[in-house]
Amino acid sequence: MNRRDFCLNLSQLALTLAMMGRSSQLLAAKPNSHQPSVLVLGAGLSGLYSALLLEQQGFKVTVLEARDRLGGRVYTLDNLAGKPESGGQNFSGQYLRLLKIVESLNLPTEQREIPSKQQLLSVERELVLSDNWGMSAVNRLSEKEKNIIPIGLMSYYLSLNNPLTENADWILPKYHHLDIPLEQYLQTQGASEEALRLMNIYPLSMNDIDSASALWGLKNAQRAKKRKDDDLNPMRIVGGNSRLPEALARSLSASIHTQKVVEEIRSTDDDVTVFCADGSDYQADLAICTLPFSVLRQVVIEPPLEAEQKEAVEQLPYTKVTQIYLSVNRPFWQEDNYPIQMWTDSFLELIFPIDNGQDKENTKTLAIWANGKNAEYLDGLSPKELEAGVKQKLKQIRPSTAGSVEISRVVSWGSDPFSQGAYHYFAPGQVQALQQKMSQPWKRIHFAGEHTSVSASGMESALESAERVVREIISL
Ligand SMILES: Cc1cc2nc3c(=O)[nH]c(=O)nc-3n(C[C@H](O)[C@H](O)[C@H](O)COP(=O)(O)OP(=O)(O)OC[C@H]3O[C@@H](n4cnc5c(N)ncnc54)[C@H](O)[C@@H]3O)c2cc1C
Known part of the structure; x- marks a missing residue:
């Protein structure tokens, strides 16, 4: 699939956008400029897809990305057995935009296994099979909750x-x-x-x-x-979901500059200038900012945001997620005959096998997934403390793990400077107070990204936001 074919496949969407907007008006307002220009901040799904749609509308696009890789919160750990998805895990038949794009890019998809209903629970250090939970002595739930x-x-x-x-x-x-x-x-x-x-x-x-x-x-x-x-099963892209942002980037003619940490966005009557940590700056007619608000709160915006939008950038909460990947050197589940997957009331929270398309029994990688306060606790440990603490806790709650696993990778989305959390959510009162205003354009800056979407979820919401922001720009 080359760029031309891909653009042809997306031509229907481009046509719809063209009919809705009048992109030439931006040009008309600036008679000396041949091509309206847009800086796209962030090369996650929302940024890359916005860039592609804008290019199809004749805009000159430049993408600035802080990391040395593309995809943002879509991140396949290619070097680990089973290629775990550290970011965006699954999509489903409801992700119509994503499915259309992966088809256009010729990226094959595969079904993911649905976790087995039977799992192992560790509550107050007691191991309980989920089938036996209703009768367990450590089950202190009320009568109607017991099962x-x-x-x-x-x-x-x-x-x-x-x-x-x-x-x-x-x-x-x-x-x-x-x-x-x-x-x-x-x-x-x-x-x-x-x-x-x-x-x-x-x-x-x-x-x-x-x-x-x-x-x-x-x-x-x-x-x-x-x-x-709708009985929809989870899917992923064969070889990992990171193949999607990589392929999107290949289909762009825009310059994508990596390792460009945006520090300031300055909007004037005439243009917008973005200043990066390495001293470089970029100028364009407009900017699309896809940075999560958790990160944007450290970026200077000139003139400053006001009212609800300012409050949303400063206050919108983001979920802390810390993942610890374990390489398995002995299939300990064959010793104790329990299921691999565990839910625990310890700081390790969830433990599950990475078995993308492989035989579960031959799983080589496990993931530990902790949220909120437990993620914060893990983030506060030194690498040595983390290794010792995780192994000790595992041994305590499931003795057969002793000597069977080694930590191969730790990913903390909460302490990653370019995400500062895995996904946004709304605190009490914020839906009413902030949701409607938070992603409105401010001067020459337009906002996209999963946090600005209304109807879609996860990766699809990043794509939904890209379509909305491009419609917004072409109707200026
Ligand atoms: C652990 C986890 C599990 C998930 N599971 C699922 C799932 O199962 N299904 C699903 O659909 N979705 C899932 N998601 C959500 C999905 O991955 C995201 O919604 C989506 O990828 C967000 O895309 P985005 O473009 O809005 O943001 P991002 O991908 O975060 O893009 C923003 C970009 O901006 C860059 N950036 C940040 N700061 C700066 C700066 N100062 N200067 C320049 N660039 C900067 C970032 O590096 C990043 O590339 C998951 C996410 C995580 C983290």
Whole structure:
């Protein structure tokens, strides 16, 4: 697939965008310039896809990326057995944009295995098979909760009375009364103290249940239900999801400058100038900023953002995620005959095999995945303390792991300077107060990135935001 074929495949979208916008007006406003120019800040999915769509509209595009690799939060660990996805893990049949793009780029996809229902739980250092959880002595849940495994508690409570049915419902004013602390909402649904404790371990897409808005949790539950109703299996790109940003970059003619850490974005009546940490600067008619707000809060914006937008950049919470990859030198699960996958109430939280398309029994890599406070705790350890602490905890909760694993890689999304968290979420009150205003254009700066999307999730939301921001620009 060459660039021309790819552009032809995307021509339908380009046509739609062209019909909606009047890109020539920008040119008309600047009679001496031949081609309107845009600086795209960040070469994750949203930045690369925006760049491609703009190029198709005749804009001159320059991409500035802080890291020495492309893809941002899509990051396949190519050097580890099984090629784990450290960032964007899976997509599904609901990701219509992503599927269209991977098809256009000739990137094959594969189904991922659905984790087996039977898993091992470690609660208060007791090992319990999930099938036996209901009768376990360490199960202190209330009668009605007793048969729900810890990782299922949140979706149980969020599905009891979830009024959201469509993807964009969560931003509607009629649901603002649910923009309250998630913990409080769960209590009103009847969650016991013990259930709340367990839900704070591996709380999907948030640091903990009291820092998140219930609307955010209900939105995630509504999307998960839709996925289940449509019976959609998780997929990934053959060879790893990083192949997507790499292929997108190859299809661009734009210059992509890596190791360009944006420090300041200055907008005037005439143009926008971006200053980088290495002393370089770039000028264009407009800029698209795809930096996560967690990172943008360290960037100087001139003139400064105002009101809700300023507050959103400063305050929007991001989930801390720390992953520890283990290489397996002895299949310890054959010794104790338990499933490999574990949910634990220790700081290790979730442990699971990386077995992309391989025989699970021959798994060579395991991932430990900790969120929120546990991720922060792990991030605070020195490499030596981390190694000793992780091995000791593993041995304590599952003795057969002793001598069977070595740490091969640690990825902390929370302490990565160019993401400062894995994904955004909304704190109580923020959906109502900030969501609508936070991604509006400011002077010559337009905003894209997963945090600015309304209807899509994860990688698809980055692509959705790219289409929206390009429509915004061509209709200027
Ligand atoms: C652990 C994890 C698991 C995930 N699981 C899934 C999943 O299963 N399914 C799913 O769909 N999605 C998942 N996601 C989310 C998905 O990966 C993201 O939503 C998506 O990749 C975000 O794309 P983006 O372009 O908005 O942001 P990014 O990919 O973060 O792009 C922003 C870019 O800006 C760059 N940048 C940052 N600071 C600067 C600076 N100062 N100067 C210049 N450049 C800068 C960054 O390096 C980055 O390349 C996951 C993410 C993580 C981290």
